[in-house]
Amino acid sequence: xxxxxxxxxxxxxxxxxxxxxxxxxxxxxxxxxxxxxxxxxxxxxxxxxxxxxxxxxxxxxxxxxxxxxxxxxxxxxxxxxxxxxxxxxxxxxxxxxxxxxxxxxxxxxxxxxxxxxxxxxxxxxxxxxxxxxxxxxxxxxxxxxxxxxxxxxxxxxxxxxxxxxxxxxxxxxxxxxxxxxxxxxxxxxxxxxxxxxxxxxxxxxxxxxxxxxxxxxxxxxxxxxxxxxxxxxxxxxxxxxxxxxxxxxxxxxxxxxxxxxxxxxxxxxxxxxxxxxxxxxxxxxxxxxxxxxxxxxxxxxxxxxxxxxxxxxxxxxxxxxxxxxxxxxxxxxxxxxxxxxxxxxxxxxxxxxxxxxxxxxxxxxxxxxxxxxxxxxxx
Ligand SMILES: [Ca+2]
Ligand SMILES: [Ca+2]
Numbered sequence: 281x282x283x284x285x286x287x288x289x290x291x292x293x294x295x296x297x298x299x300x301x302x303x304x305x306x307x308x309x310x311x312x313x314x315x316x317x318x319x320x321x322x323x324x325x326x327x328x329x330x331x332x333x334x335x336x337x338x339x340x341x342x343x344x345x346x347x348x349x350x351x352x353x354x355x356x357x358x359x360x361x362x363x364x365x366x367x368x369x370x371x372x373x374x375x376x377x378x379x380x381x382x383x384x385x386x387x388x389x390x391x392x393x394x395x396x397x398x399x400x401x402x403x404x405x406x407x408x409x410x411x412x413x414x415x416x417x418x419x420x421x422x423x424x425x426x427x428x429x430x431x432x433x434x435x436x437x438x439x440x441x442x443x444x445x446x447x448x449x450x451x452x453x454x455x456x457x458x459x460x461x462x463x464x465x466x467x468x469x470x471x472x473x474x475x476x477x478x479x480x481x482x483x484x485x486x487x488x489x490x491x492x493x494x495x496x497x498x499x500x501x502x503x504x505x506x507x508x509x510x511x512x513x514x515x516x517x518x519x520x521x522x523x524x525x526x527x528x529x530x531x532x533x534x535x536x537x538x539x540x541x542x543x544x545x546x547x548x549x550x551x552x553x554x555x556x557x558x559x560x561x562x563x564x565x566x567x568x569x570x571x572x573x574x575x576x577x578x579x580x581x582x583x584x585x586x587x588x589x590x591x592x593x594x595x596x597x598x599x600x601x602x603x604x605x606x607x608x609x610x611x612x613x614x615x616x617x618x619x620x621x622x623x624x625x626x627x628x629x630x631x632x633x634x635x636x637x638x639x640x641x642x643x644x645x646x647x648x649x650x651x652x653x654x655x656x657x658x659x
Pocket of ligand 2: 588589
């Protein structure tokens with residue numbers, strides 16, 4: 281018998297015995313929730329996912345008004361509502377004060393990583409007897425990959441279009457099937473979308489570029505908070521689910537720096553900003569540091585296309601002014617156009633676009649995927 285022929289029956293025998301060949305490196309890999317659901321073997325595993333509720337029965341998961349600290353449900357997307365796509369986690373006494381939803385409702389939509397026994401809980405795919413639970417994705421979580429086959433399918437309806445027709449097509453694409461977040465859920469989402477690639481305990485602050493602990497979210501000096509890059513007073517859209525909670529333009533920023541940016545339009549010039557090296561400001565405008573000039577521009581262009589006044593929200597548009605006040609306008613267009621070219625999308629910006637698409641809102645910023653579309657629509 282040749283060696284080649286011998287290998288086939290060996291594999292078949294292993295399959296009959298219910299065994300699979302596993303390389304040692306695979307044993308330590310962090311599982312997705314989908315992988316954990318299909319691996320209910322009674323073995324110990326580590327799973328990462330987003331907190332989506334409190335299971336109270338096999339097919340019942342509470343998403344508010346939590347009743348206890350003893351169980352949580354996690355999923356691969358923060359907006360999952362189908363219990364079949366969830367893993368039920370037993371929260372034993374050692375972890376209840378930190379990971380129970382009654383005590384910590386702010387965990388909702390945050391990512392956690394848990395190690396324990398992969399076995400049924402509530403007669404549902406589960407993980408019991410945890411030996412480790414941590415907030416965040418763990419240090420080994422890879423960068424979220426782009427969609428299989430790229431984004432051409434997502435943008436199919438915009439193919440071959442330019443100018444106003446392109447804007448209209450993109451508006452429809454990025455406004456379809458969108459999940460909106462509550463303003464409270466934005467905290468945990470930013471801890472994922474803006475995680476420091478070199479330190480999973482931290483987020484990167486937009487203007488200052490500093491890496492700061494995720495746990496320092498808040499309103500005091502030294503904390504970071506939720507910067508609306510499209511200042512929310514420009515259109516006065518507030519923080520109800522909508523433009524005021526749209527992750528595509530919300531970024532972590534130091535509380536003091538955020539207050540200095542205030543609701544100013546963007547432009548070059550001014551004096552150096554204390555605590556945010558490379559940023560400049562004067563009485564009516566803000567100039568971000570070079571490394572995020574393009575990021576800022578693409579966020580603003582996204583908002584102008586996403587919000588067209590055909591829903592409950594104002595039609596946001598870009599103009600060349602820096603004295604827009606509370607009108608739904610933001611400037612300065614000529615500088616934003618230049619910044620988009622000067623600072624093209626990098627890995628961090630592309631990753632956050634993908635995370636927002638895959639795990640939160642299910643829409644993309646077209647100008648990160650196709651920066652050349654900026655000039656076609658706004659040039
Ligand atoms: Ca950049
Ligand atoms: Ca618009």
